[in-house]
Amino acid sequence: MSITVFNTLSGKKEEYKPINPDYSGFYVCGPTVYDYFHIGNARPFIVFDVIRRFLIFRGYNVRYVMNLTDIDDKIINRAKEEGVTSKEIADRYINAFFEDIQKLGIRPADVYSRATDHVPEIITIIKKLIAVDAAYATAGDVFFDVKQFSRYGQLSKKKLEDLQAGKRIAVDELKKNPADFVLWKKAKPGEPSWPSPWGNGRPGWHIECSAMSMKFLGNSFDFHGGGQDLIFPHHENEIAQSCASSGCDTFAKYWLHNGFLDMKGEKMSKSLGNFITARELMEIYPASTIRLFYLQKHYRGPIDFSEDGLNAARTTAERLALTYKKLARLTPGYTGDFEMESRQQTPRLKEFHHRISTLDEELIAAMEDDFNTPGAIGKLFDIVREVNKFIDEGAAEEQEKEVLAWVQGKLDDYDRFLGVIDKSQGGIDHERMDAVMRAVIKLRHSLRKEKNWPLADQLRDGLTEAGIILEDSPAGTTWRWRK
Ligand SMILES: [Zn+2]
Known part of the structure; x- marks a missing residue:
């Protein structure tokens, strides 16, 4: 079966057809490294990790790239507060980011790219944009000229006229058009800067994602992921910059956006005082619980963060781990290969095998349908129930142990993309x-x-x-x- 993906660009589900048969390019906007990442930011890291792993499971050669925004106002402000350099802040929180995602069971990206390592590439793109009249320099800043890109607003379904009307009050005098956005920022005293044809300065946030995605994945690639809050302006601007400079019709073919994490109905933010880091949460809950908590909701929908929800996920994760361990205990030495046809079939064995095979197909079909993890996890627990029932009724015959080893192999398969089975306590019963x-x-x-x-x-x-x-x-x- 083919995989269908909800594409924000078209507003509907589409069949996944790779641009390039050799690899599936996948770019996800990474963290701005000025602090530990919070549990809202953890969501895209987890859901796109699962989507990527499912694509790999289905045989695609995924090339997964994530940027690290290591130059930004927030980093500069934090460095000033602490009296250290921006690089020290960035290095500290990049290391913390790597530690935290590892603990969360997130596979490392194939490429992590730092914005400050790509200033020459960024300058090259800005030069190109100026050469084709899609950008203009003014007093040390460079802006993208949105009027020159006819498809502007295509992703976010916004109309340029509306954007201009809405922004009229806060017109920046340096811009030709209020909706124009910055590509290069003129250096301010005491801030890190790089030389450029327009004077010393630093790149804007949007341009770094265009530069690094195209460098590592080509001008057109398959998937671009991020939170729904990035659709506008960040992703809209990425498309404009990338296509205006490379001439591509398609920058990313499929745009995937995850929903928000709400704290008692409010979006989490530092100013609301409901800010919890992933690091703090992992002091209380194991990664398998946290992953299950997120994956029990579809990635596009909102999640209400609650202690009750997490505690329930913990009980569920423990039940899953327990069943897995029970299987492991019953089936030492079995390989997981099981050919039903070549067996003498007892009705009990036949029925069990049939039920698991059906649930297995349904689980994979749920994942193929726009990565429906709640559907897949529902089927996973149907399998757990079937297994426990089968064992409780007494699985003693050798061929029954073989069929259980086959189920254990299935659980290992699912865990290759879901990552929710806690095997960390290994031999402990x-x-x-x-x-x-x-x-x-x-x-x-x-x-x-x-x-x-x-x-x-x-x-x-x-x-x-x-x-x-x-x-x-x-x-x-x-x-x-x-x-
Ligand atoms: Zn980005």
Whole structure:
């Protein structure tokens, strides 16, 4: 079956047909590295990671590129506040970004490109835009002339006339047209700058994505991803800059945009005081829980961030990990190859095999339908239910173990793109671990009753070191893994 993709450009689902048979170019707008990224920003990193991995699973040779915006007003301001250079700030948060995405189970991009490493490429594009009259320099700044690009507004479905009317109050005197946007910013005293034909300055944000996507993926490539808030002006401007300079009809063929993460109905932002970093969230929840929480909603729809939702996702993720481990325990030494036809079929085996095969097809079909992860996860849990039922009824025969190894192979396949099965506790048997922990909790309770605080604390510290968190509540004490 083919894969269908909702394309923001056309406003409908389209069949995915690669531009180039050799590879599928995929560009995603990366972080501006002035702080740890927050849980709203984590969403595109996770959903486009899954989409990319599903394409790879389906045999496409994906070339995945992400930019790192390492020069920006926010970085400059942060550097001033701390009395360090912009580069120090950028380096610090690029390292933190790599640490955090690794912990979130996100595969590294094929290329991470820093804006400041691409200033010559950016200048080349701006020169081209000036040469074809799509841009103009004025007093050290360079602007894109939106009137010269007839398709402007195509992605965001905005009309140039409306944009001009809306912006009339805040007309920048240097611009020909209020909707024109900056390509090159004149240097301000004390700020990092690079020499250019228009004097010292630095690139605007939009132009860096045009320069780096075309450098690594060519003038036309398959996928461009980002949050819905980037459709206008950022992505609209990327199309204008790229096509006006390269002459391409198509810059990115399919535009994919993820929905927002809402905090109690409000978009998360620093000023609203509802700002949580992914790093903070990972102190409380394992990556498999966080990924499941995001992927249980379709990537284009909004997500309401809530503790209840995350706690529910944790229970679900634990159930999934437990079933996976049960399978692993039952099927050591089996390869996962299973040919139903060549077997003596008991009705029970036949029925189980048929149910799993059907659910497997439905799961893949959900992913093929615009990467419907909630649909796929629903099918995954139908499979979990079937497996548990089959095991509980007693899977003892050798061929039953073989069929379970085949199911385990399927779960491994799904996890190659979903990344929601927590295998990190490897050999640990959850049920036995829980029994041990109940004994430990009882012991600590007795110590506290005897007011033996030093020993009770020592026990707790030891558990913390082992990555186990105890949570006391009026209902009693529970335990969980730290991450
Ligand atoms: Zn971008």
